[in-house]
Amino acid sequence: MSTTTLPPGTKQEPVSAPPGGTSDRARAERRLGWLLAGPAFLVMLLVTAYPIAQAVYDSLFDFRLTDPENRSFTGLSNYAVILTDRIWWTSLGVTFFITVVTVAVELVLGFALALVMMKALKSIRPVVRAAILIPYAVITVVSAFAWQFAFDISTGFVNTWFGWVPGIGPDTDWFGGTWSALFVVCIAEIWKTTPFISLLLLAGLAQVPDVLQEAARVDGATWWQRMRRVTIPNMKAAIMVALLFRSLDAFRVFDSIFVMTGGANSTESVSFLAYRQTIARLEIGLGSAVSVLLFLCVVLISFTFIKVFKVDLSSTRGDA
Amino acid sequence: MSTRERNLWLVAGLVIVVYALFPVAWIVSLSLKAPADIANGQFLPTDFSWTNYEQILSGSASDLFLPALRNSFGICLIATFISCVLAMFAAYAIARLDFPGKKVILSTALAVAIFPVISIVTPLFNLWRQVGLYDTWPGLIIPYLSLTLPISIWTLSAFFREIPWEMEQAAQVDGATTWQAFRKVIVPLAAPGVFTTAIIAFFIAWNDFVYGIVLTSTEAARPVPAALGLFSGASQFEDPNGPIAAAAVVVTIPVVVLVLLFQRRIVAGLTNGAVKG
Numbered sequence: 209m210s211t212t213t214l215p216p217g218t219k220q221e222p223v224s225a226p227p228g229g230t231s232d233r234a235r236a237e238r239r240l241g242w243l244l245a246g247p248a249f250l251v252m253l254l255v256t257a258y259p260i261a262q263a264v265y266d267s268l269f270d271f272r273l274t275d276p277e278n279r280s281f282t283g284l285s286n287y288a289v290i291l292t293d294r295i296w297w298t299s300l301g302v303t304f305f306i307t308v309v310t311v312a313v314e315l316v317l318g319f320a321l322a323l324v325m326m327k328a329l330k331s332i333r334p335v336v337r338a339a340i341l342i343p344y345a346v347i348t349v350v351s352a353f354a355w356q357f358a359f360d361i362s363t364g365f366v367n368t369w370f371g372w373v374p375g376i377g378p379d380t381d382w383f384g385g386t387w388s389a390l391f392v393v394c395i396a397e398i399w400k401t402t403p404f405i406s407l408l409l410l411a412g413l414a415q416v417p418d419v420l421q422e423a424a425r426v427d428g429a430t431w432w433q434r435m436r437r438v439t440i441p442n443m444k445a446a447i448m449v450a451l452l453f454r455s456l457d458a459f460r461v462f463d464s465i466f467v468m469t470g471g472a473n474s475t476e477s478v479s480f481l482a483y484r485q486t487i488a489r490l491e492i493g494l495g496s497a498v499s500v501l502l503f504l505c506v507v508l509i510s511f512t513f514i515k516v517f518k519v520d521l522s523s524t525r526g527d528a
Numbered sequence: 529m530s531t532r533e534r535n536l537w538l539v540a541g542l543v544i545v546v547y548a549l550f551p552v553a554w555i556v557s558l559s560l561k562a563p564a565d566i567a568n569g570q571f572l573p574t575d576f577s578w579t580n581y582e583q584i585l586s587g588s589a590s591d592l593f594l595p596a597l598r599n600s601f602g603i604c605l606i607a608t609f610i611s612c613v614l615a616m617f618a619a620y621a622i623a624r625l626d627f628p629g630k631k632v633i634l635s636t637a638l639a640v641a642i643f644p645v646i647s648i649v650t651p652l653f654n655l656w657r658q659v660g661l662y663d664t665w666p667g668l669i670i671p672y673l674s675l676t677l678p679i680s681i682w683t684l685s686a687f688f689r690e691i692p693w694e695m696e697q698a699a700q701v702d703g704a705t706t707w708q709a710f711r712k713v714i715v716p717l718a719a720p721g722v723f724t725t726a727i728i729a730f731f732i733a734w735n736d737f738v739y740g741i742v743l744t745s746t747e748a749a750r751p752v753p754a755a756l757g758l759f760s761g762a763s764q765f766e767d768p769n770g771p772i773a774a775a776a777v778v779v780t781i782p783v784v785v786l787v788l789l790f791q792r793r794i795v796a797g798l799t800n801g802a803v804k805g
Contacts, residue, residue, distance in 0.1 A: 234626070241627025248618035248681060249633050252640045255648070255674040262651035273654070324540040332541045338791045339548040345783040346552060347735045349753040350776040354551040357558055363769050365554075368569040378569070399551060404798070411799035456642045463737040467757055479646040479738075486650045487742050499647040506644050 260503060267497035273490035286497035296498070298474050299481045300505075305390065306477065307458040310397045314454060315447070317398070318405035325406070326413050344403045352467035355396035359383070386474045393464050393475065401457065405450045412446025413439070452513045456506055478502045552780065559773035566770055580774035589759075589771050595747035596755035597778070603665055603751060604733040607672035612726050614673075615680035616718075622681075623688035634681070641678035645738045648674060653742050663744045668751065671739045676729040683728060686800040687721025724797035727786055734783060752779050 267286055271279045290296045321340065328336050343351070357363045359382040370376045382388045416439050424434045440447070462479040469475040471484065482502055486495025554571060561568070562577035584593040622630050652671055653662075661667035691714065699709040740754030747755075756779070759772050787794065 237625050238627040241621045241625040242629065244621035244625075245618040245627075245630075245633050248614040248677060249636060251614060251673055252636050252677055255671055255677075256640050256643050259648040259651040259655070260643075262655065263647060266651060266654070321544055324537065324544055327537050328541045329534060329537055332538060334791070336541045336544050337795060338788055339545040341787045341791055341794060342548050342552060342784060345731055345787045346780050347737075347753050347783070349737050349756050350555065350780055351551060353756070353772055353776050354555040357769060357773065358551070358554055360769075362567040363558065365569060365571045369571075399547075403548070407795060407798055453642075460644045460646065462646060463753075463757075466737070466741070479644065482646045482650060483738070483742065486653060492650075492654055495650050499644075499650040502644050503647040506642060510642060 260500075263496040263499045263503075265496075266492055267500050269493045271491075271493040273492055282493070286493050287501070289494065290497055290501065295476070295481065296478075296501075299476045299478045302390065302475060303459055303461065303477045303479075306394060306397065306461050307455055309394050310401070310458050311451065311454050313394075313398050314402045314405045315451065318402050318409050318450070321402065321406035322409040322413055325410050340403045340406065342403075343400050344407075346400065348400055348463040349467055351400045352393075352396050352464040355392055355399070356383075356468045359392045383469055384473065389469045389473055389475045393461075393468055396464050396468070397458065397461065401454060405454055408446055408450040408453075409443070412443035412450075415446070416442040448513070448517050451517075452510065455509055455513070459506060459509060460502075478505070552784075555773050555776050555780075559770065559777045561770060561773075563770055580770035581778075583771045584775050584778065589768075589775075592747065592755060592759070593752075593771075593775050593778075596750050596752045599665070599668075599747070599749055600734065600751040600753075600779075603668045603672065603749070604730055606665070607669045607676055607733045608726050608730045610669070611673055611676035611680045611729055612684075612722060615677060615684050615725065616722060618681050619684035619688045622685045623691070624693060634685070637678035637681045640674055641682075643674065645675070645736075649738055649742045652739075656743055661743075663746055663749050665749055667743050668739055668749055671743065672733050672736065675732050675736060675739075679732060680725050680729050683725045683797045683800060684721060687725070687797070688718065690800075691717045720793060721797070724790070724793040727790055727794060728797050730786075731783060734779075 268281060268283060269279055270282045270286070325333070325336055325340070359366045361367065361379065361381055366382075367376060367378050367380050371378065380388075382392050420438050420442065421434060424438050429437065460479050461477045462483065465471060465475060465477050465480050466483075471477075471480045476484070478498065479502060482495055482498040485491045485498055489495075557572050558566070559580050560576050560578075561573040562575055562579055565573050565575060565577070568574060583589045618633060621627065622633065648671065656662040656667050661670070693714070695717075696709045696713045699713050700706065704712065735753070736751065737753045737757060740751040741757055744750040744754060750758075752775070756772060756775055759768050759775065
């Protein structure tokens with residue numbers, strides 16, 4: 209994309225520009241730029257940087273809301289408590305499991321959906337596009353309820369429908385075990401967020417030059433060869449961005465867990481652990497430490513993506 | 529394309545439509561089941577009933593549901609409005625002006641977008657209690673900006689970058705004043721982008737659960753997703769599943785209507801901001 213052009217100021221005409229005062233104009237433009245963009249920048253810092261700094265600070269104290277008098281500085285001991293506790297590692301494992309499974313499935317499924325949308329007949333394309341946006345628009349809590357009710361022993365139809373599958377009967381309690389519960393959580397997450405990935409991939413697909421496809425076709429490349437040698441390499445950026453965003457998103461999974469299992473049967477995610485420590489148990493110190501650790505995980509994931517996979521966010525996100 | 533191929537793509541398209549609509553159809557179906565029918569183990573109700581809707585709209589659950597609906601609408605609209613106005617100025621500056629720090633602003637927006645909400649909400653919970661913002665509208669509107677502002681800045685600057693700004697000068701050359709040129713040329717070109725951004729921001733705010741559940745405690749500010757999440761534990765119902773399903777349908781209607789009306793723009797906005805350079 210072209211960089212921002214520098215149109216002669218129509219909005220920011222310097223009131224009394226001295227002859228040849230380009231530097232004055234540049235300064236005026238700089239000032240106006242910050243004047244316009246500053247408030248948004250400030251608000252973003254205020255609503256995120258400040259709370260996270262506060263969380264870092266709080267995490268260094270032994271601090272319960274039920275016992276505010278006994279707030280005492282304990283250094284890094286909260287972190288020591290968490291990192292030596294099995295609960296933390298279980299929730300981290302659950303979170304990783306959900307992230308890896310959902311993102312992998314979504315990438316494949318999303319790609320398939322994108323291909324169909326690309327090729328779909330003109331007559332049904334609007335229908336498909338409208339339909340695909342519906343999971344995106346349905347709120348996560350509603351999606352979680354829908355899938356929970358579907359698998360639930362009393363309200364659900366899944367046990368009736370899939371009674372013929374070995375191991376599934378009228379009394380199959382999907383939320384009674386860790387793996388079966390996580391399975392349903394993953395399904396709900398996949399249904400809800402695949403459309404987003406497929407839209408990103410569709411945009412990526414549209415950017416693959418037709419000329420290259422045609423050339424490969426003329427050279428006798430099979431569909432699969434064209435896909436592997438032409439299509440996918442040309443949309444690497446889109447794939448990486450989709451992967452990064454969905455991974456970070458999946459890593460923060462909370463709503464589905466809250467609604468579907470409430471963290472029972474070792475299905476607690478890291479976000480849920482932080483919530484439970486702070487809000488349910490009012491352990492501000494410990495909860496803050498979990499929050500900070502979660503934050504560090506997210507930073508680590510982004511960093512890994514950007515370094516290892518060389519995702520150039522500035523070029524793919526439309527930065528000037 | 530051969531007929532066989534056409535049919536293949538047609539089927540594939542239909543599979544997608546079913547995939548996308550299936551859970552929605554299911555929750556609608558469940559919401560129409562009478563209490564005695566809820567556990568029939570079937571997808572469809574044997575008998576259609578409006579009992580669940582009556583319960584949440586005028587019955588025993590209405591004092592839980594209706595205030596939440598009002599809160600959600602009010603809070604999300606205000607948060608969307610504020611973030612759109614702020615993002616409009618910022619995106620204009622990013623697309624149009626040359627100033628150092630542009631990259632910093634865009635990277636900050638990106639960083640805020642990937643921020644784990646739970647890491648923000650934990651300290652806010654404590655802070656809001658101290659300053660009296662806990663369980664109030666502003667107490668949710670302010671943190672909602674962390675959700676809506678980054679995406680608004682990204683999508684809007686992508687939109688604004690595609691506006692041919694030279695047209696404004698052309699209008700001025702033709703005799704329009706600066707303000708006229710801006711209002712008559714740029715505003716109409718920018719309006720669709722702003723509108724799309726507003727819809728996407730609204731979706732994101734409407735979807736929030738974490739802030740809603742942590743920063744509220746009563747119907748004074750509790751938004752619908754949080755109220756829904758807590759329904760299951762409420763003792764008002766013998767069996768809350770039917771009313772939950774009905775409430776879920778009611779919450780889904782506005783967003784589905786928005787999607788159907790503006791699908792083309794939403795797709796453009798989502799992908800422009802994210803992938804296209």
